[in-house]
Amino acid sequence: MGNIFAVTNQKGGVGKTTTTVNLAASLAEAGKKILLIDLDPQGNATTGCGIDKTTLVNSSYDVIMAEAKALDAIVRPDNLSFDVMPTNVDLTAAEIQLLDVKVREHRLRIALESTRENYDFVLIDCPPSLSMLTVNALVASKGVIIPIQCEYYALEGLSSLLQTVERIKQRVNPTLEISGLLRTMYDARNNLANQVSRQLITHFGKKVFHAIIPRNVRLAESPSHGVPVISYDRSSRGAIAYMALASEFMRREKLLMADK
Ligand SMILES: Nc1ncnc2c1ncn2[C@@H]1O[C@H](COP(=O)(O)OP(=O)(O)OP(=O)(O)O)[C@@H](O)[C@H]1O
Numbered sequence: 001m002g003n004i005f006a007v008t009n010q011k012g013g014v015g016k017t018t019t020t021v022n023l024a025a026s027l028a029e030a031g032k033k034i035l036l037i038d039l040d041p042q043g044n045a046t047t048g049c050g051i052d053k054t055t056l057v058n059s060s061y062d063v064i065m066a067e068a069k070a071l072d073a074i075v076r077p078d079n080l081s082f083d084v085m086p087t088n089v090d091l092t093a094a095e096i097q098l099l100d101v102k103v104r105e106h107r108l109r110i111a112l113e114s115t116r117e118n119y120d121f122v123l124i125d126c127p128p129s130l131s132m133l134t135v136n137a138l139v140a141s142k143g144v145i146i147p148i149q150c151e152y153y154a155l156e157g158l159s160s161l162l163q164t165v166e167r168i169k170q171r172v173n174p175t176l177e178i179s180g181l182l183r184t185m186y187d188a189r190n191n192l193a194n195q196v197s198r199q200l201i202t203h204f205g206k207k208v209f210h211a212i213i214p215r216n217v218r219l220a221e222s223p224s225h226g227v228p229v230i231s232y233d234r235s236s237r238g239a240i241a242y243m244a245l246a247s248e249f250m251r252r253e254k255l256l257m258a259d260k
């Protein structure tokens, strides 16, 4: 699916949601039409975009269960320049309910078929698991963005994520690619972080984004104000890093398109 990207890593707390919200905002700032889909029952991206989870009319749960059309679940939050398909804890039930459904891996792909054409990029915030929801995101996507916190256990689990991506690529979504690995919460003074970063580059080469997201308190504070960091403190190191990531991401995607 040409313009859909899953932000995923089954390891918890590595910066998936922070990356989805702030990359969406930075791409929108660059003039792109963006849809952010919250596919994590925790609903952190929903809250981070200033949406009240308790008052949703429709959510990504309704879309994935085919109880609402994608268009009817998409909202444009005040003060943001991109669209959001929010979620809440209802989505937890989808995991179990999907077990009774045929072609359950394709629900999101099918639901987004016409809607995605309204956007330059669609970014999906995935839950911290390799669950049926994550599989739905991977089946619907063209690329996978993997945020990685450069610490001791960072590479553990990466191989099962890569295997899952490979399996989905072979079986159902032949054009699925790793779009990039993103170093998050990076502290260049930390020797271990530098060592893990070098290992990533050795293993994955150009797949590692040049842009590095530093540990920055503004990035941690902005969700409590319901806005991306560029709206909260646009001169912060976090905001500058995510804008650099957005430029690099657009450049890469353009080059890939030109190659095809
Ligand atoms: N670069 C950063 N600097 C400082 N704090 C950060 C940074 N990135 C993320 N955080 C904070 O770290 C925590 C985890 O980040 P985030 O929620 O983005 O991770 P996640 O991978 O989506 O987590 P989960 O697996 O629970 O969905 C949050 O409190 C977030 O505000």
Ligand SMILES: [Mg+2]
Pocket: 016, 017, 018, 040, 044, 045, 125, 126
């Ligand atoms: Mg998250």
